[in-house]
Amino acid sequence: MDNFSSKTATSDRRGFLRGSALIAATMVGGVAQARTSAVGSSASSSIPSSFGPIRQVDAGVLDIGYVGLGPASGTPVLLFHGWPYAIDAFAEVAPLLAARGYRVIVPHLRGHGTTLFRSEATPRNAQQAALAADGIALMDALGIPKGIVAGFDWGARTADIMAALWPERCTGLVSVSGYLIGSQAANAKPLPPAAELQWWYQFYFATERGKAGYAANTNAFNKQIWQLASPKWAFDDATFDRSATAFANPDHVEIVIHNYRWRLGLADGERQYDALESKLAAAPAISIPAITMEGDANGAPHPQPEQYRAKFSGPYAHRLITGGIGHNLPQEAPAAFAQAVLDVAKLAR
Secondary structure (H helix, E strand, C coil): CCCCCCEEEECCCCCCCCCHHHHHCCCCCCCCCCEECCCCCCCCCCCCCCCCCCEEEEECCEEEEEEEECCCCCCEEEEECCCCCCHHHHCCHHHHHHHCCCEEEEECCCCCCCCEECCCCCCCCCCHHHHHHHHHHHHHHCCCCCEEEEECCHHHHHHHHHHHHCCCCEEEEEEECCCCCCCHHHHCCCCCHHHHHHCHHHHHHCCHHHHHHHHHCHHHHHHHHHHHHCCCCCCCHHHHHHHHHHHHCCCHHHHHHHHHHHHCCCCCCCHHHHHHHHHHHCCCCECCCEEEEEECCCCCCCCCHHHHHHHECCCEEEEEEECCCCCCHHHHCHHHHHHHHHHHHHHHC
16 A cells, blocks of 8 residues: 555646746755856856756766756755756756755766766766766765655666665655666566567667767757657757757767666676675665656656556655656656655655
8 A cells, every 4th residue: 555645647737837937947056066067168068958057066986067956955856867868858847846945956967968077087887876876976065965866767767776775865756667776687688579679779779880870860869769758749849959968978979878788788887886786686675755657658668657666665656647748757747747756855854
């Protein structure tokens, strides 16, 4: 029995969106370590996000670019995007939460936007444990002892892992498509043909032709993924182009290719993450308050809610968001995503 009731929601933004965005747009939280991006860096730092200035902070092996909204004294909420997306997926969600008094942090993942490796010697590694460790390093750099974590796609996996391995740092979780923690051993098992077909790009990326093709056609490739993953989302070119600036990152191709090759055991990770990956391979339960979400028109590969319900041992609910909502749920249904964060925060108090 769920600790709080699950519900079906629609993507109607009326009521919740009105008034909040204008209030939040003027509330940008900052910290002493942060700095604004320098124009002309090798990433797309000269291009601002659609909802706030890009700030930079040294965090672990990365110089992370992020948008910060809301009062510095507010409850922290970290929002993680996926691939092939960018922080603009939260352009409406973040102001809504900031208007409610939350300190909202939206970082570019490694290989995206203005997030750069601090050393050329650091491997361009995108295994799941590395991305989650980035999240913890960001919290440390910004002086955030604990907060709510939320995301979709790669970002949902990152938030899931942070909640599972560092529950003392995470007070609540919102995860699109639920429990996405995996392992190389689990990924080695073949799927039924229809499921394998959905992962066509993973097999494409396993080849050198695929790597070259992605490098040569990054934006066209990613737009096609958007269309396949959200078949009922009528996004325009301007919407895609705002996110596409994040793909100009000099490490983008290496990070994307490594992520999918690592999953299939075709690329090695870093030894420093072996202990974490061993824990993740055991599919640890998530004990903190959690809400999982799914769009009713998600065209990307994703598990069914009944497959992962048992992995959440704390207060939990699942929400199906109707109205033709696809894979990029925060951008397609921002009010519903923001409401899930607000609701999970109530249980974290």
